[in-house]
Amino acid sequence: MELIHEFTVPADVATTFATFDDVESVAECFPGAQVTSVDGDSFTGSVKIKLGPIALTFNGVGEFRERRLAEDGSSGRMVLSAKGKDKRGNGTAGAEAVVVLTPGEGTTGGPATDVEVRTDLQIGGKVASMGRGLVQEVSNKMLGRFTDCLEGKLTGPAGATRG
């Protein structure tokens, strides 16, 4: 499934890019995520998903496949892929997130960046057969919280405009 989240932050593309560049800071935003080690472009960690009656812990590895900031700072793009499995073998998750940063229109006339996070998520195993398409809802929710947090980080309390 493909999930798209968009928001605008009041910072220029280069600043926004720098924030995204920091694995630990980004990971911190993912609900229940913990980075256990970082090695260059790769990292390992776990994500604990707790939602209502469901509680799953995914362990996995991830890497930055691409991290590119245009020389003139006019655009940025990064591709992050991660893959993990539930510690009880009840599910697998694979994700590729493409983050695209483009200059946006700020509300206050200052610098702004439009952020688009396009995530291709594959959930397999028993979790995916949980029923009624709930896994879609849960995934969307988790990613929503993730991007909300990123947005918050980049925006500070000042508030952002929804794209």
Added chain:
Amino acid sequence: MIPAPFEYARPTSVDEALGLLAGSDDAKVIAGGQSLLPVLRMRLNAPELVVDIGRIPALHGIRDVAGGGAVAGGGGAIEIGAMTPYHELLASDEIRTELGLLHDAVASVGDPQIRHRGTLGGSLAHADPAGDCGAVALALEAEMVIAGPAGERVVPAADFFQDLFTTAVGEDELLVAVRFPVHPGWGSRYEKFVRTAQQWPIVAVGACVHMADGKTISAARIGLTNMGPTPLRARAVEEALVGVEPTAQAVGAACAAVADGTSPPSDLNGDADYRRHLATVLARRAVLAAAGAA
């Protein structure tokens, strides 16, 4: 399907239950088990401790409470213990006559076995966006009584449902009762749309309508099931219905915007657009029926 091993406790008082919850950082309350057990059996959760609240007398039963307190409206209220199973609600004349909307919604849940075990409190605490009781609680402006380490608090339904499967009940708290204000003289209808009888609603609309003069709608309450991550209340439609005669055309027009601002899911039963469309049809039908015009 065998769940992962867990410890099991069966407290006999709310305090004992709260103590058990406080003493574990991986505990799960079990009420009727109709939502929790499937999850445990599919091993989508493996709590250390399962706290069975089925033997706590205080959580059980249907009682009248005075019209005062936090409950609005002069009609008094009915308090239902969280552990009261659906089938007891269905067997109660009082619920049928005073809380028709709840009665009808509950009658549509699952099948007899599920209605025998499943509880009102479990359903609300579970906060499944497709659960039938949430929209009813919103439409009837129910209040939730929550007990926790710091004592009891009362949360209006409007603040209770926070997100997908997420409510105001904290991990160390229990939902102990639900208070439904009685709306004397109101009509109601729960329109649930399913493909097979034993299915969660694809969309459902609960409507309560008052016609003070017997001719036009003087007040309406509309709750929506499965039109977003939480049950929703369609306040704009409620307002648009005031003063409207209960004809298909007028009510249809007032309900046309019922899906505005909702974010229904897409799944094998239909995509979000289809659900938005369904909501308008079901809202019209529910309101007309509630107004005695269908």
Added chain:
Amino acid sequence: MTTTEEAPAAPADEIGRDRRRKEDRRLITGRTHWTDNIVLPGTLHLAMVRSPFAHANITGIDTRAAAQAPNVVAVLTGTDLAATQGVLANAWPITPDQVTPEHKPVAVDRVAFAGEIVAVVVARSAAAAADAADLVDVDYDELPAALDLRTAAAATPENGGAIAHPDLGTNNSAQWIFDSAQAGTGGNVEDAIAAARADGIVIEREYRQQRLIPAFMEPRSVVVDPTGEQITVWSATQIPHIARFLLAATTGVPESKIRYIAPDVGGGFGGKLQTTPEEWAAFAVARRFGKPVKYTETRSESLQSAHHGRDQWQKLTLAATNDGTVTGLKVELLADLGAYVALVGGGVPVLGAFMFNAIYKFPAYRFDCRTVLTNKAWTDAYRGAGRPEATFAIERLMDELAAELGRDPLEVRRQNWITHDEFPFTTVAGLTYDSGDYESATAQAVDAFGYEDLRAEQARRREAGDPVQLGIGVSTFTEMCGLAPSRVLGSLDYGAGGWEHAEIRMLPTGKVEVVTGASAHGQGHETAFSQIVADRLGVPFEDVEVLHGDTQVAPRGLDTYGSRSLTVGGEALALAADKVVAKAKPWAAHLLEADPRDIEFSRGTFAVSGTGEGKTIQEIALAAFAAHDYPEGIEPGIDAEVTFDPVNFSFPHGTHLCAVEVDTETGAVRLRKYVCVDDVGTVINPLIVAGQVHGGLVQGIAQALWEEAVYDESGTLLTGTLADYLVPSAADLISFDTAHRSTPATSNSLGAKGVGEAGTIASTPAVVNAVVDAIRPYGVHDVEMPCTPARVWRAIQDGSAS
């Protein structure tokens, strides 16, 4: 329960009698042996570790943590079992060059569908096995998965398409063609189509047969006990005899060392017409440890990895003259095999090949089918197997033709069908239909349905622009069943014959033991077979005991599927009863001191004509047991055995009429009326026939309206629970009006035709025709199955006239 007892009937009044099923008390109360109830001392329990990926290389399996978990005996991978697990065979390679991937019960280095077994946990309790299965850590390297049928059919290594089994280099398993011009059974279909294009009508349609899941009530279960000289296997299977043969053939264990038992089995619908990885793995593990083992699947495992059914793409071209006489039919099929060619998986579409022409006199016909491998659960027989797909296609097309002509669909059928006086009739597909009467069945159905009144109501609703529209659907089906003449099966390259075996043992106490090679799993064989034997031998129904499903008790048999038990197994039994009577006659004559030629047998008594003297068959059974006094030259016993091989299929038919109400605002479809008049030949037990028809209708209607197995884009089954795979219940259906007429079959002495699949085969097109009929004024001429409210509503929105 005493009030339900029926008074013993006078012997010989059994055939045609409404008998409550004698097996139901134990089946309904559960006081019987289901496989999972069998508890042997020291049993080890299995849990399967299954692949979450549709297609992946297995790069490592870490079993250490699981092996050390409490009460775990071992964790075995495909590599551990390589030498003993055998393979799962395809019994019906439909062409000599069929591409057939090797199917190991436990995958060794690659998995080809999500749900394939990669390791087996062996533990002292089922709970311990399940807990330890969580701890098996498997590493996979995902491979591109072939999922969509049409995409997979077109994929090649050259065009970069995903190949389900890369080593095979293709997804196309086999191509099977029947052409009436080549077979000499009819004309050239391309000529017919060309002629109709020039002057006539050509209807072209594509229909999808969605993937279905048999969803039998009892999940599959297997117990293997290697204690003693023989290895005993209990399995919730339809086919103990075939399974025993194949287990021996693929593991090298002598067949005589295997005893296979299907105890009471809770439904199958074709879903248990399989030799399964789970049975094979359990067999290997039991042999390895020398202890009994048990495995019972969960419902989720069943939905995910037991075989599925249907899943075809049909491209159809029907040619007709301007006045509605059909001149030719061309069928191009793609059939999704899933990841492996199952036991008779490839053969399922071939079973349909002879049925697209149905009850009609088409002069030209061509059937071209390709079977395609994908990375999904394997497919195989599901109630009707091949024939529902064919019936759906032709009955939908006949309605489309009628719509094109602006004529009543019944009228167009009448114009094209084989008339009663034309039987026996050899069809364009080369079959000879022995009996039938489409006119009478249709007339009776039309009458019971109130066809004209409903058409009038439909017109009124259309006129009034009623948001609830009425639709009427017709299905005048036939099918071929009673599988099958062994020679015909041989000519189709099927691996076995189609005969059935029966034995009657006359016990000295006067009771009768009947042994059948059919293997009941809910159909009511014990009752119907008792009726046949009671009738032919003149013994009380209650005195007949039917034994089945155990290769030691019923050593010869070909089991139950394809609506064959009564027409083949029942006939074997009837012939065995005749043999008993023939063997008993010299005994009677001897004891009565009469000439055998003067002995008449009637209602259980051998009498000397013209005298009041006689001996009952029970008395003769006792005399034969004692064997103190009997004529020279005969054996001391009157038991008999018969193996019966039918000379033809049986061809039940019927007219099904369905009315639905479609709520055009929501797309909801509500059944309003369902009438069917089926001709299943002689009816042994009307109650059982009604039950088979009702159940069959529900499964067929479920295909039309509710059921569909859906995979996501990575090959995960989304309908993995019964909350998503919508099996209907009584609450979703209406009361059916079922009736029957009878033109006896000529291929067996009972005159019976099969009934097990009829309802399923007939009902799906009746319902979809009704749905389409209701909304045709909106410019709709098809709704994909299942006709969900969302699809129906969308069709109305997209219709050209909306």
